[in-house]
Amino acid sequence: MSAVQVLTAVAQVLIVVAVLAATHRPLGDHVARVLSSPRHLRLERAGYRLMRVDPDADQRWSTYLLSLLGFSLASVLLLFGLARLQDRLPLDVGAPSMDPAGAWNVAVSFVTNTNWQWYSGETAAGHLLQMTGLTVQNFVSAAVGIAVMAALARGFARSGERGRVGNFWSDLVRSTVRVLLPLAVLAAIALIAGGVIQNLHAHTDVTTLTGGTQAALGGPVASQEAIKELGTNGGGFFNANSAHPFENPTPWTNVLEVVLLLLVPFALPRTFGVLVGDKRQGTAIAATMGGLWATSVALLTWAEMAGPGLVPQAAGGAMEGKEVRFGEAASALFAASTTGTSTGAVNAMHDSLTAPGGGAALVNMLLGEVAPGGVGSGVYGMVVLAIVAVFLAGLMVGRTPEYLGKKLARPEITLVALSVLTMPAVVLVGGALAITLPAGLAGIQEPGAHGLSEVMYALASAGNNNGSAFGGLSTGTPFYETLLGMAMLIGRFVPIALVLALAGRLASARRVPATAGTLPTHTPVFVGLLVTVTLVVVGLTFVPVLSLGPVVESLS
């Protein structure tokens, strides 16, 4: 690799970091204001009347959870219906009706903010499904994440509130209308300016350089692309996702898209800090996320550019599966960011990442999507890990564990433990099933260690609501559609339910003032501890499996 390549690699990381450094505070403060403002916009009032809900009711955590689940169930049914019936509805651009397993998978995938796509966007999803179904879910599934984070923050901030954690409907609507929508509009305009298409065209025949013809599909791409990244959704309009020139035409839009997918996840720790009344705590969470993300970017960039392995060595870089417009460094940055957030959009085929690079992407997801994680889910996931860290090491300051002014006793740690257990259970049991049953083995493209990595990647992606595909594994079968659908559902809603229950418990508890004897959770030492606990707890769970997959591949 040349000096110019290295400089470019460093420069684009620096641009991303600079933008995030400038935006995370104002954006985080804005979200906090939105979530705690007593005012409703006229548009929002109309929405509440339409849904027949009271946006001012302070809900108990159980009511909050039921509202959330009810909303999500309705969304799944709506998407399922749209996917099944799209051939009979307008703007289908020739897309057929999806089979029940496929429709269920799509519905669950978009409602859980996963955006796992077993299908090719251009042939299987019509414009109506894309616009009124998938894009809408891209907004609201991200808003659900913000809502859960807000409820958890209120749990910490409140004292003796008998489990009341706010109002789901107002959190959902405001996060959508006042945060995601304006950001998406700005982002879409920027993307269009960068060359991303935005139209309602059906297939257009174009003559290629070699003189052949190709049917190129148009569509409302920029608008979907914006929220795809901003909401850490990742479901591409086209099968090639952000490697497709209509979605991501230039290196500049590539950097822009990386910024967009990190923008909200890195701003929300600030929001959390403001909401719990101690901004330093938000900074510590952001620092932990940032440390993990930076490590992963560095590792992936090194792996792809230095290219361990025979072929990359000979070629001077691991270019297989990469879009030549971007090169290895931009692909590595994108890969680290898309797996670190629960986005799952790709600008390169992760199946073709080098073995350590693919391993790093896999580990990013297995961390539980906290580096910096999905919109909202990254923060509450990290807070859950922080509670584990406080519990494991916090006793060493000579006080019973407490975090952000709340004592952590048996009920709290039970909820947290179950939440931490969920994802490994889903990934490990699901992976074991897939690697044992003939229906699962049938989908594996490559035998040996790489095949194991493919299966683990799929389960990790679904169980952590990432949605990126390693490729290689054929998942468009009823077995995988069902299995991965279950993984997405459990991986999303079980932790949400537990986190909301935790928020309720915390809201009921009395706040304990901090003293010099309190475990400081905003210091570099704690950040180091949190990073270590995240890596060790996850590492210890998945090391045996990883050692049979990516580790073996890396050592080969």
Place this chain on the structure above:
Amino acid sequence: MSTALASPPTTVRAQPMGSALSGRQLAAALPSALRGMSPRALWDSPVLFVVEVGAAFTTVLAVAEPSRFAWAITAWLWLTVLCATLAEAVAEGRGKAQAASLRATLRETTARRRSPGGETVQVPSSTLVVGDVVLVSAGETIPGDGDVVEGVASVDESAITGESAPVIRESGGDRSAVTGGTVVLSDEIVVRITAPAGQTFVDRMIALVEGSERQRTPNEVALNVLLTSLTIVFLLAVVTLQPFASYSGAAQSLVVLVALLVCLIPTTIGALLSAIGIAGMDRLVRRNVLAMSGRAVEAAGDVDVLLLDKTGTITFGNRQAAELLPAAGVDAAELADGAQLSSMADETPEGRSVLVLVKERFGLRERADGELVGAELVPFTARTRMSGVDLSDRRVRKGATSAVTTWVLTSGGVVGADVGATVDAISASGGTPLVVAEQRGQAPARVLGVIHLKDVVKDGMRERFDALRAMGIRTVMVTGDNPLTARAIAAEAGVDDVLAEATPEDKLALIRREQEGGRLVAMCGDGTNDAPALAQADVGVAMNTGTSAAKEAGNMVDLDSNPTKVIEVVEIGKQLLITRGALTTFSVANDVAKYFAILPAMFAVAIPQLSVLNVMRLHSPESAILSAVVFNALVIVGLLPLALRGVRYTPSSASALLRRNLLLYGLGGVIAPFVGIKLIDLLVTLVGII
């Protein structure tokens, strides 16, 4: 340091502070440890239960397909369970000796019960019920817990407190409680029984030191939940590993999988958790503090506010001469001489302190009786409020300002303005001024100067309060003094806050206020009127000399009746929690090295690339796995002394503690097993077990 800390060894703390485990201790605990291995007993501790199920499983496997390796692993898995139950048994065993000596005081005695009619009947002490009134004379054992309703007696309470000096028990007031099993040395008292036989203080003490009533504390329960969930995660990881391994062509023997599981789950902390809790209570007992529940010990670690009585805790409890301030034109030595002469007749502690001061500061030794010829001592009376001495040509007086002023003016003398100013300054600082004056021959009396009496703060209190502040604990001094005096002493002692002119109601209100702010409060008290506050406080240490109401209300009793002890209670609470946290961290950190030992051993045959993970260069796959299992068992025994003793604890801020302990037990926990497993591997290979 309080004096009580240096008090003589007592029966309760008769056992040596076992920092090292003796073989005898282990042998004595063995029967109980073997009983503890029953699945029913282990059910409460899921980590150990999983180990036992694993051991049973490998036993079956070893029988079915015998191999040296399978039997070695099986043996060490059973040993792991034994090490764990042994840890708890050893911790419990240390209380057994104490319980035995206490039980001796519970022997059946005959009580002289006074019936309502007035006649006394001889009844066995075990038949006494609450409300019975008994007569106890010199030489008799008090048949049960109660309050003295008539009389006063000296009582030998050494059976409980270990303190050989007798104590006075009298009806009414705050010294009325007597404990069953203690012996009346002189006089006769009438006692009303307040606790039925079998539920007396000694009964409770026995239950506590034996640990038979031990319930898991809230934090222990919560930690157990986390350990259980870690166990489940590792169970999942190991159970699902086999399909992945089979796919990779490296299917494992079940013995190896069980070994992996046992090494990964947090056995170290799982095994030592109970021992840490028992040892924490034991450390309190060794300092002669009885905690009525483990919950209280944990709460002690969390305390935010410490209420301390001024008298006896912060100050020595009586005023002492602190300095001599001569009047204008008077030499300091002259004042010292006058102060000494005038104090010769003063037997009060204040008077003695004047003699001590002039001796220390001016080298004036005490004058022997008869040294002053013709001296006539004028003792202090409440009427004159002066003391002094009449010599042949000289009369010296010392006393309250108004009394001495009157005495001077009567003789025709004058009191200078500077004396008035000095007196005012001392009063303003919270001290008490004593004016010294003399009259030579028939000349008018003149003022020599002023003695400054003040409450003297015990040595080292300021440092202790600084240390408490560093730990984030606020100290509040409680005193009946006026606010001015109180603040002066508070400033000198370095406490954070004062509650002056405090009534029991004020105390209770203060505790409630602090608790409403989410803070935990600790206090000590002895009187009946302290009972509500003791009950309200999160940690209430009742003095053993106090009333039974106070002892009932508190959740700890200090047998030494030393009010400073509450500070130590807090430190012991913190040490308990730190020990628990340190061993948890150590236990989890150990897993990193175990992976490096076991994973390459498992897969290196089928997948040779993975042998690079064998960073310890262990001899063979079998020796590697066995070494990890052996290390896992031995580390329990190795850490048992630490669990019993508690980790070293120096009061400091939470940040400093976290940094230090993370380095020691976190990083240490990562490194130690690399060394340990390698050594065991060398040994195992050398001996040729594998």
